Amino acid sequence: MKKQLFLCKGYVLVLLLAVCALNLWAQGEKEEEKVIWVTSVQGGREPEENVLFENEVKRLTGVEVSMIKPPSSEYSTKLTAMLATGEPLDIVYIDSSLMASLKDQDLFEPLTDRIEASKVLHDPSIIDPAEWERIRDKDGEIYGVFNKFEQGTLPIIRYDWLENLELEVPTTLDEYYRVLKAFTFDDPDGNGEDDTYGLAVGYSLYDLSSLFGAYGLARGFVKDETGNLYSPYATEAAIPVYEFLARLYREGILEPNFITNKSSNFRDMFMTGKAGMTFYWAAWVGLFNQTVKAERPDSPFKARGITPPKGPDGTIMCRAGNDGLMAIPRVSKHKDAAFKVIEFWHSYDGNILSTLGIKDHDYTFDNGTYELTELGKAHAMDHGAPQPKSLAWVNPFGELEGFEKAAEIVRTYGKPQYVTAYDKQWEEISRAEAAKIILGKISPEEGIANMNKRFEQEGIF
Known part of the structure; x- marks a missing residue:
């Protein structure tokens, strides 16, 4: 009887260990499914707002992201170190100068085929095709997607x-x-x-x-x-x-x-x-x-x-302005999900997030009307792209006096x-x-x- 009881307890212990291991494995898998996004410009205006921003991205895309935002003063140095050591990053914000200096290290995934297959990014009413040609590398590939209209x-x-x-x-x-x-x-x-x-x-x-x-x-x-x-x-x-x-x-x-x-x-x-x-x-x-x-x-x-x-x-x-780009490192384990987020950034909902910010936090939307909260006013409609790259973008609050004419001059x-x-x-x-x-x-x-x-x-x- 004691032997049977001992065996029974043993089975229970093994079963509990197995369940715990399964839970840990599942938790690890869930953690690995997150798209790691390194940036100095996109996201919340304060550190505590980044969590709300991540949740908004998931609500709008279904993709879970985890943002890393090194200090702006150290950003290029830290990003370069992260890329050099092969950290498993999925999206990186990088300016065109830094990308050019790192190009020969083969760190970035070519995005040409994905861009050409995208109903958003390949739409000429959203991004002028000449803009893609302007950033096409000498090898014929495109390695980054625009973050915003750089003015x-x-x-x-x-x-x-x-x-x-x-x-x-x-x-x-x-x-x-x-x-x-x-x-x-x-x-x-x-x-x-x-x-x-x-x-x-x-x-x-x-x-x-x-x-x-x-x-x-x-x-x-x-x-x-x-x-x-x-x-x-x-x-x-x-x-x-x-x-x-x-x-x-x-x-x-x-x-x-x-x-x-x-x-x-x-x-x-x-x-x-x-x-x-x-x-x-x-x-x-x-x-x-x-x-x-x-x-x-x-x-x-x-x-x-x-x-x-x-x-x-x-x-x-x-x-x-020189281009700020969103790129996918070759080491990324979630390239499809990463590109989905990048593509979303240039959709109307992405434009709203990158400008107005987070719904019911920076702004409210009721009966077809947007209204900024007091916090949203303080954030000045800038959550990474105050002027989206999309030619289809229309600011629901209108542009500030004189900007549209100035932007037209720069574009020309x-x-x-x-x-x-x-x-x-x-x-x-x-x-x-x-x-x-x-x-x-x-x-x-x-x-x-x-x-x-x-x-x-x-x-x-």
């Missing part, structure tokens, strides 16, 4: 100052000069004080691509007909632009702290009536108007994006920077030498020679 930088002007001075919108560099001079010396705000500058910018060359674009000069490095890299800003063709900027500085038209200005500095100068023009992102046309009118409802302030100046041969060009004349592994060196060297030229410390010819010499010393040429 671009363009001239932004105090339109009310133009009206006050009865001036027309400038279209050439000569006309730009006359308007900027008038903004500096002709009391455009009518306060009787000599307290304005024509132009306020920062970071030296960062946002001035519209001026170089008048001569067809692209920002960064490009390839010549033999396939070798060179910098258009470091050629003789750029001399007229450097002379134009040096003249603005010499005559007191360019705000003098342009080298040390952070973007917040020149934005504030533009909004507070210290400068009549800046060069910045298209979205800020609307944000400038919204911010000033919220603080000073009676202000005559009118910010407008305007077409960049045309050059001697009629060329017009500005800088389009914007050209993304050609991405290389040497973009950081280009930035540092070009800014430093251009600043010396603008300040009058060296001639444009000397500055251009210095740029090319330093590029060569870096091993780029």
Whole structure:
């Protein structure tokens, strides 16, 4: 009897162990089914909101995701390390510069066939087919899907100052000069004080691509007909632009702290009536108007994006933002589910999530009407893609004043920077030498020679 009881207890113990093992296995399988999504931009605006965002993705797609969001300041370093060690990631947000530098390591899954079979991504009414060709690799494959409309930088002007001075919108560099001079010396705000500058910018060359674009000069490095890299800003063709900027500085038209200005500095100068023009992102046309009118409802302030100046041969060009992409690492164990989430991001429901945010948290939807919650207003309709890439997107709240026209200009004349592994060196060297030229410390010819010499010393040429 004792022996039977002992055997019975043994069977029960084995059965319990088996059940526990099965539960642990099932739990592990469930954990493995999650799509691991590494990003610095998509998701909740606060860490605690990421769980709600993950739940919303599952509600809308049926796919369970787990988001990893390293600090923005460390994102590229941490992402590179995760990819290099083969961590089982399924979706990664990566900018085109970093992807270009990692391309030879064969880390990313080709997505061409999936994109071409997608009813969303291959729909020309959603994404312009030319955009796919623009990011197609030299091997014929596409390795990433756009995150959002990256906009671009363009001239932004105090339109009310133009009206006050009865001036027309400038279209050439000569006309730009006359308007900027008038903004500096002709009391455009009518306060009787000599307290304005024509132009306020920062970071030296960062946002001035519209001026170089008048001569067809692209920002960064490009390839010549033999396939070798060179910098258009470091050629003789750029001399007229450097002379134009040096003249603005010499005559007191360019705000003098342009080298040390952070973007917040020149934005504030533009909004507070210290400068009549800046060069910045298209979205800020609307944000400038919204911010000033919220603080000073009676202000005559009118910010407008305007077409960049045309050059001697009629060329017009500005800088389009470099692409942020969603890619699937080759090591991913859930490529189908990962692509489903990426595809969803460009659907209408995905656009709502990437902008307005989480239903019943950031916004409510009742009887066909969207309404932002107080938290949603604070989140400013940005959960990873404040301006979706989809051409079919229509913001249910409308766009901010002036944005649509600015976006149209960028779409028409914007050209993304050609991405290389040497973009950081280009930035540092070009800014430093251009600043010396603008300040009058060296001639444009000397500055251009210095740029090319330093590029060569870096091993780029």
